[in-house]
Amino acid sequence: xxxxxxxxxxxxxxxxxxxxxxxxxxxxxxxxxxxxxxxxxxxxxxxxxxxxxxxxxxxxxxxxxxxxxxxxxxxxxxxxxxxxxxxxxxxxxxxxxxxxxxxxxxxxxxxxxxxxxxxxxxxxxxxxxxxxxxxxxxxxxxxxxxxxxxxxxxxxxxxxxxxxxxxxxxxxxxxxxxxxxxxxxxxxxxxxxxxxxxxxxxxxxxxx
Amino acid sequence: xxxxxxxxxxxxxxxxxxxxxxxxxxxxxxxxxxxxxxxxxxxxxxxxxxxxxxxxxxxxxxxxxxxxxxxxxxxxxxxxxxxxxxxxxxxxxxxxxxxxxxxxxxxxxxxxxxxxxxxxxxxxxxxxxxxxxxxxxxxxxxxxxxxxxxxxxxxxxxxxxxxxxxxxxxxxxxxxxxxxxxxxxxxxxxxxxxxxxxxxxxxxxxxx
DNA sequence: GTCTATACCGCGATAGAC
DNA sequence: GTCTATCGCGGTATAGAC
Numbered sequence: 001x002x003x004x005x006x007x008x009x010x011x012x013x014x015x016x017x018x019x020x021x022x023x024x025x026x027x028x029x030x031x032x033x034x035x036x037x038x039x040x041x042x043x044x045x046x047x048x049x050x051x052x053x054x055x056x057x058x059x060x061x062x063x064x065x066x067x068x069x070x071x072x073x074x075x076x077x078x079x080x081x082x083x084x085x086x087x088x089x090x091x092x093x094x095x096x097x098x099x100x101x102x103x104x105x106x107x108x109x110x111x112x113x114x115x116x117x118x119x120x121x122x123x124x125x126x127x128x129x130x131x132x133x134x135x136x137x138x139x140x141x142x143x144x145x146x147x148x149x150x151x152x153x154x155x156x157x158x159x160x161x162x163x164x165x166x167x168x169x170x171x172x173x174x175x176x177x178x179x180x181x182x183x184x185x186x187x188x189x190x191x192x193x194x195x196x197x198x199x200x201x202x203x204x205x206x207x208x
Numbered sequence: 209x210x211x212x213x214x215x216x217x218x219x220x221x222x223x224x225x226x227x228x229x230x231x232x233x234x235x236x237x238x239x240x241x242x243x244x245x246x247x248x249x250x251x252x253x254x255x256x257x258x259x260x261x262x263x264x265x266x267x268x269x270x271x272x273x274x275x276x277x278x279x280x281x282x283x284x285x286x287x288x289x290x291x292x293x294x295x296x297x298x299x300x301x302x303x304x305x306x307x308x309x310x311x312x313x314x315x316x317x318x319x320x321x322x323x324x325x326x327x328x329x330x331x332x333x334x335x336x337x338x339x340x341x342x343x344x345x346x347x348x349x350x351x352x353x354x355x356x357x358x359x360x361x362x363x364x365x366x367x368x369x370x371x372x373x374x375x376x377x378x379x380x381x382x383x384x385x386x387x388x389x390x391x392x393x394x395x396x397x398x399x400x401x402x403x404x405x406x407x408x409x410x411x412x413x414x415x416x
Numbered sequence: 417g418t419c420t421a422t423a424c425c426g427c428g429a430t431a432g433a434c
Numbered sequence: 435g436t437c438t439a440t441c442g443c444g445g446t447a448t449a450g451a452c
Contacts, residue, residue, distance in 0.1 A: 013417080028324070031239035034445065048418050050447065108323055115316055115323075116236070117381030126385020133386055150410055156403030159383060160372045167371025173325030175367060177334020178341055195364035202358055203411035221435080242427065254428080256436045264428070 014052050016042050021063050026105035029112050030060060030120045060120055064113070067106050068128065074099045075132060085148045086205050090197055093165065097193040100169045104184055107169035133158055149204045161200065168192050222260050224250050229271050234313035237320050238268060238328045268328055272321070275314050276336065282307045283340060293356045294413050298405055301373065305401040308377045312392055315377035341366055357412045369408065376400050 020041040053059040078095035140154035228249040261267040286303035348362035383391040
């Protein structure tokens with residue numbers, strides 16, 4: 001019962017569009033991306049694309065929604081692990097690097113959205129992430145009270161950590177020129193990840 | 209000998225355009241900014257603007273050039289100061305925070321350029337900054353050899369520091385929502401600056 | 417579901433009057 | 435140095451055939 005053209009991959013046109021849109025928006029931003037770019041990348045015409053999503057803004061919103069849910073999922077898994085003290089912090093940092101190494105486009109599109117102040121987005125990004133920040137801040141406070149970590153302002157610490165992890169990926173094209181290598185090569189990502197982990201560990205824990 | 213409308217400020221139309229263009233490009237990016245937006249902000253028409261700069265790209269280039277030269281100038285002053293060991297690092301970090309607190313738009317436009325991989329720029333941004341990175345890396349290596357600082361990879365350290373300083377300003381609209389305050393208020397900037405300084409100090413130096 | 421054709425708008429840039 | 439007027443292009447979005 002073989003058909004003439006069997007569907008080799010279960011990827012729907014819709015999913016193909018979402019993948020290509022993520023790539024384009026991350027690469028050139030919302031304003032810098034035309035629906036023609038995306039349609040051409042998928043191999044269809046622009047009107048066909050608009051049949052699936054209705055408008056550029058709606059497509060962008062769906063791209064971002066998929067991104068956010070995957071990020072949260074990873075974060076939840078990392079936080080739920082049985083680990084305490086520094087081991088837990090390291091686990092969350094490395095989990096972030098792992099996700100972004102797989103999907104550097106997530107970081108670039110996130111950063112663009114932060115720069116634009118959420119102009120193209122229906123949802124309030126900060127409001128979504130805030131519960132995570134609050135929970136993490138409480139946890140850090142408790143650890144510092146218990147003498148596990150040196151005392152730092154937890155929220156400021158989290159902002160700095162967020163910047164340290166994201167910057168390497170968002171500014172990769174720029175860092176390429178600084179280190180004269182492709183920043184996104186797995187080895188280079190791993191090296192920077194180790195460096196960030198070591199830095200925060202030195203800052204937070206007393207001995208070794 | 210008073211004229212009817214004396215020139216109160218020595219700002220030329222050209223400078224007014226550069227200021228407004230910086231604001232717009234930082235706020236909405238290169239693609240997101242139209243020459244109409246800039247002209248309207250100055251109070252002239254688009255053709256008048258093009259009389260001064262010739263093209264959008266040329267205007268953007270001039271905006272960036274002014275930004276770069278001011279940044280380098282500050283950096284040179286900070287580096288030239290008589291200070292050693294940790295005091296020198298702290299001086300450079302605080303000098304960066306001072307400049308960016310005055311001109312947060314510099315950070316936003318820099319970050320956009322890094323994200324875009326220098327697409328709109330004639331000059332190679334990384335090539336310009338690289339001598340600074342190399343010099344700083346050599347200095348850190350020497351200090352670590354002398355036992356002044358704990359050992360870290362100097363280049364990775366610089367990238368992380370770069371990210372820590374810039375992120376607070378570039379993602380300010382997003383951080384606003386996280387801390388429920390305006391991130392760019394002088395007090396909040398100072399607080400984060402102190403936090404970053406304390407973090408790197410704890411990571412780099414042994415005792416206090 | 418995908419196509420062709422088209423409406424409509426805003427963009428960057430130019431020409432030429434004042 | 436600034437204006438009005440206009441060109442040509444590419445953008446999003448819609449209508450309707452297949």
